[in-house]
Amino acid sequence: MNTSTVSNAAAVHDHAHDHAPTGVMRWLTSTNHKDIGTLYLWFSLFMFFFAGALAMLIRAELFQPGLQLFQPTVFNQLTTMHGLIMIFGAIMPSLVGFANWQVPLMIGAPDMAFPRLNNWSFWLLPAAGVLLISTFFVPGGAIAGGWTMYPPLFMQGGIAYDMSILAVHILGVSSIMGAINIIVTILNMRAPGMTLMKMPMFVWTWLITAFLLVAVMPVLACAITMLLTDRNFGTHFFDASGGGDPVMFQHVFWFFGHPEVYIMILPAFGIVSTIIPTFARKPLFGYVSMVYAVASIAFLSFIVWAHHMFTTGMPLGGQLFFMYTTMLIAIPTGIKVFNWVATLWRGSISFETPMLFSLAFVFLFTIGGFSGLVLALVPVDIQLQDTYYVVAHFHYVLFSGSAMAIMGGVYYWLPKWTGHMYDEKLGKVHFWLTAIAFNITFFPMHFLGLAGMPRRIPDYALQFAEFNMIASLGGFLLGASQLLFLYVVIKCVRGGIAAGNQPWDGADTLEWTQTSPPPYHSFVTPPLVK
Amino acid sequence: MPKYTGRRLGQPFSAIRSLCAIFFGLIPALAWADFAVNLPQPASGLAQDIFDLHSLILWICLAILIVVFVPMLIALIRHRKSVGHQAAKFHDNLGVEIAWTIVPVLILIGMAWPATRLVASMKDTSKSDLTIKVTGHQWKWEYEYLGEDIRFMSNSSTPKVQIDGEQSKGEHYLLEVDRPLVVPAGQKVRLVLTASDVIHAWWVPAFGVKQDAIPGFIRDAWFKVDQVGTYRGQCAELCGVGHGFMPVVVDVVSPEQFATWKQEQKTLVAAAAANVGKTYEMAELKALGEKVYAANCVACHQPTGMGVPGAFPALNGSAIVSGEKAGHIDIVLNGKAATAMAAFGKQLSDLDLAAVITYERNSWNNTTGDLVQPADIAARRR
Incomplete structure (x- = not known):
């Protein structure tokens, strides 16, 4: 596959177009990037609701002190599976869904580079999802040692633990294949004239994210394979009594885990960097520095991992090194925020739903960035590690960061994907409910953490009761608001005002030159980019 | 709560509290005692230094927040399409971009310096009493x-x-x-x-x-x-x-x-x-055993002795508990590998072990009538 791919692929697809399967087989056998993108997005939406429902149960148990609904065994399963499914089942697949739909459309390519691989990348996910969810029904229940799977605790548990390792392996295989496909597509299939530095920002963020995925998913695979053999085959990688080291797992895990954080946020940066210029009707400020900022964040993500482990008791030099590198991340991240604000400055701004989500992203993600800076400082981190402050921090970057950028992206591209405008009024109601409920849920968690409430506990001391009740009420509202999102999406898919080729007057990327919805095979003749 | 007479709460504390009050629109009459919003009152020098470092960082972050988001707010109000604002065309400015790279570096150095000194003192465990x-x-x-x-x-x-x-x-x-x-x-x-x-x-x-x-x-x-x-x-x-x-x-x-x-x-x-070798009555052992059970066993095996199906085995009617005394004593002493069953031999005294095993063998539906004495435990310790 090389530059000749464009013309070859066009010919192949013209041929395939004549007898495309219909019904279920269309989806099962699809090699079309739009169909597969749609499958990814629906899959992730289902998982978002499933893991969200687990979060509702967590907040219900934490509504007041004492054990009311769940015994600690079940509670620990809820928190563990909520994290695992949200990360691997909701956020990551939804971003891959965006990549599938948007990367070919934005670079003027007819499809992904490896369409059959693309099909397999997706269809591994439901298999892994079923395997993971079914662990709730095996003897002993689902995994309960936290999504981070730390040994030796992870050694104590039933068959669910081995099943979950297998499921994560399958998810990892899917991610690696998807990432390779994205890299090859972007590097080889850009329209003539589209140099790397002319690519839309979203494509840049996904290119860098895909390299991160290829680099770190195998590391996770190694870590959990060692867990598997420790559990079943008598090895002692992480068992001190056999000469192993439980902390070594944490090092390997977070060497994957920290880049993973950026895998979930960089494409979100790309979405926001696409939406803000559109509705500010002004080009993205500092495109070149944005590209370098994303690349620097990706590089730094490989040398900060041990900031998740300051309380394990590293030597002084280690703690200082990881504190300094972590603080450095604030610089490229700051550049991105400054660029977004400068893009807004002297624009001609309007506030459609995608823009509302993006503006909220900039503000709330920055708050998450600040709490990240607070946590970067070793002495403060030692007070706050494993408390609700950390829970607040990562929900500010993952919910009001990734998830809200994804929602904004869905509203932004739904007219292109479906050919219909979504219900703007309901979209705005969904936005305001989400933004307000999110803050009611997670802002008090900063206070809970500062005051000393550990995370991952099913019951808490009386001094934490009030803020927990507030957080639970906010959480229920946040959960309910997402049903509105589902309704708006379904309504838009089923019908609505025709969107036209270009519903957003400020948008200038290639997908808007196509009809809405685009033809099943778009860019059969590559566009010329000047 | 502990009685504190240490340093009084500083300014940052009350400022955050007021911000929080505005945030939630709470009525002023609400008792603040229930809404702790900051690190607890420090009792050690280290905790005090952490408290101060956190306050410093929080103020710096608040200042940056204002510097960044006031312009954004101005843009959102004045540069709207609905008020007829025309978009400018500029898309970069090298001077500004260099400035907002250099200034954060300086701020970060300012934060890293006190943090570094504090990490060093937290790590210094020498000269302890x-x-x-x-x-x-x-x-x-x-x-x-x-x-x-x-x-x-x-x-x-x-x-x-x-x-x-x-x-x-x-x-x-x-x-x-x-x-x-x-x-x-x-x-x-x-x-x-x-x-x-x-x-x-x-x-x-x-x-x-x-x-x-x-x-x-x-x-x-x-x-x-x-x-x-x-x-x-x-x-x-x-x-x-x-x-x-x-x-x-x-x-x-x-x-x-x-x-x-x-x-x-x-x-x-x-x-x-002095009590080593002493023998105990059933009632004594069961009474003590119930306490030991409540402190050590109840989280998994439950007050009913029924355990949690699939996760933690039941003791009520269990083959081990109603079987030979030796087998029961061994598993409590040595634990079970790769499960949450700890080796209690290292944690509890012979008397406590004898008591809890006697309790388990004579509670719920278990009616072995067996009496386990501390000497029995001592005999089976490896």
């Missing part, structure tokens, strides 16, 4: 005063009926233990930490100490507290079912009281030694 070995077990802490022959377990003392809501919750719900760690005021206490099963983390917020206790490895930490009082914390690393029920309580007493306390502990040890 007293060393205590802390061992994390699922789900209790063991304290051993090195060189003093004092060693005991510290279990949560919150009754299960309070957790289940059958009785109203006490003031220190989930933050109370049967035997607190006792340390002298004004002395540098060094902790060396490890664990017997999984990773735990020993944490007292007011001391500014949180250190993972890792099986097979030794870590250390230190604190020096001048103010006499009771200080509370919890295990901070997920360690299984009982993670939320593993409090840390430290009694800081005057050095004189500490000397007295040490004497008492040694007397207790001597008294226990």
Whole structure:
């Protein structure tokens, strides 16, 4: 596959177009990037609701002190599976869904580079999802040692633990294949004239994210394979009594885990960097520095991992090194925020739903960035590690960061994907409910953490009761608001005002030159980019 | 709550409180005591330094927030399409971009300097007056005063009926233990930490100490507290079912009281030694066994002895419990590999083990009638 791919692929697809399967087989056998993108997005939406429902149960148990609904065994399963499914089942697949739909459309390519691989990348996910969810029904229940799977605790548990390792392996295989496909597509299939530095920002963020995925998913695979053999085959990688080291797992895990954080946020940066210029009707400020900022964040993500482990008791030099590198991340991240604000400055701004989500992203993600800076400082981190402050921090970057950028992206591209405008009024109601409920849920968690409430506990001391009740009420509202999102999406898919080729007057990327919805095979003749 | 007479709450504290009040639109009459929004009042020098560092960073972040978002707010208000604002065309400015790269670097250096000094002092465990070995077990802490022959377990003392809501919750719900760690005021206490099963983390917020206790490895930490009082914390690393029920309580007493306390502990040890070889009645053993069961076994095997199907086996009607005494004693002494069943032989005395095994063999539907004496336990220890 090389530059000749464009013309070859066009010919192949013209041929395939004549007898495309219909019904279920269309989806099962699809090699079309739009169909597969749609499958990814629906899959992730289902998982978002499933893991969200687990979060509702967590907040219900934490509504007041004492054990009311769940015994600690079940509670620990809820928190563990909520994290695992949200990360691997909701956020990551939804971003891959965006990549599938948007990367070919934005670079003027007819499809992904490896369409059959693309099909397999997706269809591994439901298999892994079923395997993971079914662990709730095996003897002993689902995994309960936290999504981070730390040994030796992870050694104590039933068959669910081995099943979950297998499921994560399958998810990892899917991610690696998807990432390779994205890299090859972007590097080889850009329209003539589209140099790397002319690519839309979203494509840049996904290119860098895909390299991160290829680099770190195998590391996770190694870590959990060692867990598997420790559990079943008598090895002692992480068992001190056999000469192993439980902390070594944490090092390997977070060497994957920290880049993973950026895998979930960089494409979100790309979405926001696409939406803000559109509705500010002004080009993205500092495109070149944005590209370098994303690349620097990706590089730094490989040398900060041990900031998740300051309380394990590293030597002084280690703690200082990881504190300094972590603080450095604030610089490229700051550049991105400054660029977004400068893009807004002297624009001609309007506030459609995608823009509302993006503006909220900039503000709330920055708050998450600040709490990240607070946590970067070793002495403060030692007070706050494993408390609700950390829970607040990562929900500010993952919910009001990734998830809200994804929602904004869905509203932004739904007219292109479906050919219909979504219900703007309901979209705005969904936005305001989400933004307000999110803050009611997670802002008090900063206070809970500062005051000393550990995370991952099913019951808490009386001094934490009030803020927990507030957080639970906010959480229920946040959960309910997402049903509105589902309704708006379904309504838009089923019908609505025709969107036209270009519903957003400020948008200038290639997908808007196509009809809405685009033809099943778009860019059969590559566009010329000047 | 502990009695504090340390430094008064500083400005940042009240400012954050007011911000928080505005944020939630709470009526001023609400009792603030229930809405702690900052780190707890520090009791050690380290905690005080952490408190001050956190306040400093918070103020810097607030300043940056204003500098960044006031322009954004102005743009959102004045540069709207609906007020007829025409978009400008500029898309970069090298001078500005260099400035907003350099300035954050300087700010970060300003933050890193005090943090670095503080990390160095937290790491300095030298010249301690007293060393205590802390061992994390699922789900209790063991304290051993090195060189003093004092060693005991510290279990949560919150009754299960309070957790289940059958009785109203006490003031220190989930933050109370049967035997607190006792340390002298004004002395540098060094902790060396490890664990017997999984990773735990020993944490007292007011001391500014949180250190993972890792099986097979030794870590250390230190604190020096001048103010006499009771200080509370919890295990901070997920360690299984009982993670939320593993409090840390430290009694800081005057050095004189500490000397007295040490004497008492040694007397207790001597008294226990005098009882070796003594035989006990069924009623005595069952009564003691019930307490030991409540402190050590109930989280998994449940008050009913029914366990949790699939996760923790039932003791009621269990083949081991109703079988030979030797098999029952062995599993309690040595535990079961790759499960949460710990080797209690290292944690409990012969008397406690004899009592709890007798209790299990004669409770619920188990009616073996067997009496296990401390001497039986001693005989089976390897």
